[in-house]
Amino acid sequence: MADGLYADGIAAGRLSGEEYDRNFSDLHPPLDHHEAAVEADRCYFCFDAPCMTACPTSIDIPMFIRQIATDNPLGSARTIFDQNILGGMCARVCPTETLCEEACVREEAEGKPVQIGRLQRYATDAAMAAGAQFYERAAPTGRRVAIVGAGPAGLACAHRLAVHGHDVTIFEARPKPGGLNEFGIAAYKTPDGFAQAEVDYVMAIGGITLEEGKALGRDFSLGDLRRDFDAVFLGMGLAGVNALGAEGEDVEGVERAVDYIAHLRQAQDLASMPVGRRVVVIGGGMTAIDAAVQARLLGAEEVTICYRRGQEHMNASEFEQDLAASKGVVIRHWLQPRRILADKGRVTGIELEYTVLKDGKLSGTGEALTLRADQVFKAIGQSFEAGVLNGSSASIALEGRRIKVDEEGRTSMPKVWAGGDCIAGGDDLTVSAVAQGRDAAESIHRALAG
Structure with missing residues (x-):
């Protein structure tokens, strides 16, 4: 165990190989x-x-x-x-x-x-x-569509456009496709490489080219895409993570939950994943649950989720909350982070303040609680980085700091559609992103055909 020690209380290889296999087996075994x-x-x-x-x-x-x-x-x-x-x-x-x-x-x-x-x-x-493929490409239309992001929205859009005979190029910033399905969902929900198997199944329609490691705003601009393609679909999701707003949150041991989950999903050996003995997760959504449950499954002894509001306000479903509790995760409500405690630059605990709703507004009571922790995960929501849209002669209208679209997914910029988590009203669900990508593809097809 000592060889796996990274810092105070954080270690890899806490469990046996059999325990990792059992803990990260299929959450819902398939029906026979x-x-x-x-x-x-x-x-x-x-x-x-x-x-x-x-x-x-x-x-x-x-x-x-x-x-x-x-x-x-x-x-x-x-x-x-x-x-x-x-x-x-x-x-x-x-x-x-x-x-x-x-x-x-x-x-x-x-x-x-x-x-x-x-x-x-x-x-x-x-x-x-x-290997049943139910769809064939229509006769090539000669039209080219660029898609930014190979997540659920982008893949659904690409497949439907390919069925209609359009040529599609997907630009993906990460080294592999899948988006949230590949990098952002708990490993026990999608074992055995299913996310990539599904990408392969979708891409088998043909007519879809994937360019990995290509990011909007870094490797090309929106203006470049509008110049080189007949239409553009933006489905790049959310790249930013909201700050805790707590003193000292930049110390070592305070991590973004989405980054930790992504690292875990790509780990070839779960025994290589370091995890604290005492872990605190700040947040109340699915990401918070996924991070907390996986920390327990990796061998953390104490895992606590702290959420600033009540149980009825949590974005995570009741099923997910019950799942966390069944794995030994403690969920505490009406607590907001105030200060990260550290020693020699590493987190040792977190000071939280009790909260209360007054006239519909959340406020602190002044009463504090301190929890020991050697690892703190931030899971308080992600944000859209609108700066990637810069570099074009025109600008896209935003709403609530995300891209504003109409009922067909069209943005305020000609030839540009959007869908998934990056649009106003996005609800961070795979199924919603698929629907938005599919519907935008139909709108793009009508525009190109007309």
């Missing part, structure tokens, strides 16, 4: 044939299906479940992919408990919804395992 048939039989196949309305991509859920019930998983996958080409990943990471499954009639009637997410995974996994 019999289990899928039994679960599909629970669906009422509602004509006025509330689950379908609750799905951001409007998948015909009763139809795909009926196809599973009639032993037609490939037909089911086609129904899913028609609306959501990243349906396999969404089946794994969507907060179905607050979307389609929450709206399920069986949830209303008996508190036990049809397991729509697991059924969706059953069908899409079957299609990918069979």
